[in-house]
Amino acid sequence: MSTLHVISHSPFGDNRLSSCLCLLGPNDGLLLCGDAVYALQPGSEPLKTLQAHNLEQRLFALAEDLQARAINSDAVNAVDYPAFVALSLHYDKVNSWL
Amino acid sequence: MKFAIAVFSPGHAPSSRRALLFAQAALAGGHEIVRLFFYQDGVHSASGNIVTPQDEFDVPAHWRAFVTEHALDAVVCIAAALRRGVLNEEEAARYQRNAVNLPAPWDLSGLGQLHEAAQTADRLVCFGGD
Known part of the structure; x- marks a missing residue:
């Protein structure tokens, strides 16, 4: 059983991201959208934490939210909405950190 | 595949x-939406009284057009709606009350409809927060 975790809150305002990373299973994916993409800000603590988890092909971000915040990161797979739909089907469940 | 969206x-x-x-x-990809469920502050999107500034994307109007065009099952939580004046x-x-602001195509119903949609669909996807 695999889960796609979806976070939309900034990692600088609460501990959703760190809580999520504690719970993230070996087959789970993580999709950052909205202000959560600030976790990919170069040189930031959240980015270091993400990199320490070696998510690689399991870390995604909504392309439009990266673009809106001028974040260019090669640490993440940028996805559009059709790819978001496909991701939600690739994993068995979708858990949104509301 | 079947989606329920909250x-x-x-x-x-x-x-x-x-x-x-x-x-x-999801629809463009050939999938089905078994139900849209508007809960908590989401019920505001169903209000017919929302006036979006002209230079902004009118999300409530697009929801209404989307639900109507595809004849979707769009449920607004009744308890959440009543307490928010919808x-x-x-x-x-x-x-x-002297104001009615929940026009078609929305249905007022209970939380059980979210539970049922979650059981019927292959995936429940929730959207909230920022």
């Missing part, structure tokens, strides 16, 4: 727009 945020929240674009992409004719009469 929206917890009002139309002016970015997450409501993401829910709309996700729902549109009433259809029946509820306005029941509670003697």
Whole structure:
């Protein structure tokens, strides 16, 4: 059983991201959208934490939210909405950190 | 595949727009939406009284057009709607309120509809927060 975790809150305002990373299973994916993409800000603590988890092909971000915040990161797979739909089907469940 | 989509945020929240674009992409990809469920502040999107500034993307209007065009099952949580003043004719009469702001195509119903949709669909995807 695999889960796609979806976070939309900034990692600088609460501990959703760190809580999520504690719970993230070996087959789970993580999709950052909205202000959560600030976790990919170069040189930031959240980015270091993400990199320490070696998510690689399991870390995604909504392309439009990266673009809106001028974040260019090669640490993440940028996805559009059709790819978001496909991701939600690739994993068995979708858990949104509301 | 069958999707159930729950929206917890009002139309002016970015997450409501993401829910709309996700729902549109799901249908465009040949999938089915068994139910849209508007809960908590999400019920505001069903209000017919929302006036979005002209230079902004009108998410509530797009929801209404999307639901109507595809004849989707769009449920607004009745308890969440009543406490936020989103009433259809029946509820306005029941509670003697003088304003009705829940036009078609929305249905007022209970949380059980979210549970049922989650059981019916292959995936439940929730949108809320920012």
